[in-house]
Amino acid sequence: MTAQTDRRARYPSLGGKRVLVTGGASGIGAGLVEAFVGQGARVLFCDIADDAANAMVARLTPGAAHAPLYRRCDLTDVDAVRALVAEADTVLGGLDVLINNAGNDDRHSLAEVTPAYWDDRMAVNLRHLFFAAQAAVPAMRRAGGGVILNFGSISWHLGLKEMPLYQTAKAAIEGMTRALARDLGRDGIRVVSIIPGNVQTPRQERWYTPEGEADIVAAQCLDGRIQPADVAALVLFLASDDARMCTGHPYVIDAGWR
Numbered sequence: 001m002t003a004q005t006d007r008r009a010r011y012p013s014l015g016g017k018r019v020l021v022t023g024g025a026s027g028i029g030a031g032l033v034e035a036f037v038g039q040g041a042r043v044l045f046c047d048i049a050d051d052a053a054n055a056m057v058a059r060l061t062p063g064a065a066h067a068p069l070y071r072r073c074d075l076t077d078v079d080a081v082r083a084l085v086a087e088a089d090t091v092l093g094g095l096d097v098l099i100n101n102a103g104n105d106d107r108h109s110l111a112e113v114t115p116a117y118w119d120d121r122m123a124v125n126l127r128h129l130f131f132a133a134q135a136a137v138p139a140m141r142r143a144g145g146g147v148i149l150n151f152g153s154i155s156w157h158l159g160l161k162e163m164p165l166y167q168t169a170k171a172a173i174e175g176m177t178r179a180l181a182r183d184l185g186r187d188g189i190r191v192v193s194i195i196p197g198n199v200q201t202p203r204q205e206r207w208y209t210p211e212g213e214a215d216i217v218a219a220q221c222l223d224g225r226i227q228p229a230d231v232a233a234l235v236l237f238l239a240s241d242d243a244r245m246c247t248g249h250p251y252v253i254d255a256g257w258r
Helices: 027-038 050-060 078-092 115-143 164-187 210-219 228-239
Strands: 018-022 042-047 069-072 097-100 146-151 189-196 250-253
Touching: 018 027, 018 078, 018 115, 027 042, 027 050, 027 228, 042 050, 042 078, 050 069, 069 078, 078 115, 097 115, 097 228, 115 146, 115 164, 115 189, 146 164, 146 228, 164 189, 189 228, 228 250
Parallel strands: 018 042, 018 097, 042 069, 097 146, 146 189, 189 250
Antiparallel strands: none
């Protein structure tokens, strides 16, 4: 733990919470797993990047109150999503927080979209969020409440180029979040969406030149590049009891880019 992380907020209500994170092996997801482990939560995360996931488990386990658990899961398979949530419920002893983080922002043109590619992109970026939430609800009801955090994107708010299906899915996530928050609120289940700006991760650096990154910073109100730890700080608050009256809305962390 660094001096900087020592100064970050701690949430007593997150200690021992049962947390499932999708897409947790790298980028924002890895920052989320590390942050919740640091809060003393019980974390299970999924991905398809086995080497990165296992390396992170090995790195975070020493000194952790609860070592993180990794499961491989293809989130485009709805049965596998349901099985993952059921296993998390079993091995964690319940489920308090579901973080639907996984997605894929591969670039694509309008002309190259086929019905099959449409279905694939919706499966990768939208469908699994709904079915993971659906599967998590019984465990959260048994616990007397819970939190579902769905990751959207700033991209469709800005109308960025070369990813029309990704932006369609991410726009739909905000509508789905609003609907689930209304339907689940009386069960004590809060549902919110997180809208990151351009977060500096190895994957995002594939798409931007240094000049492109400079243009992003120039368009923000704040200097600097958003880090996974910055996103995790917002997520920790929204998952904690301190945010007990926050539901149904998107929470933007984009350094004022939008």
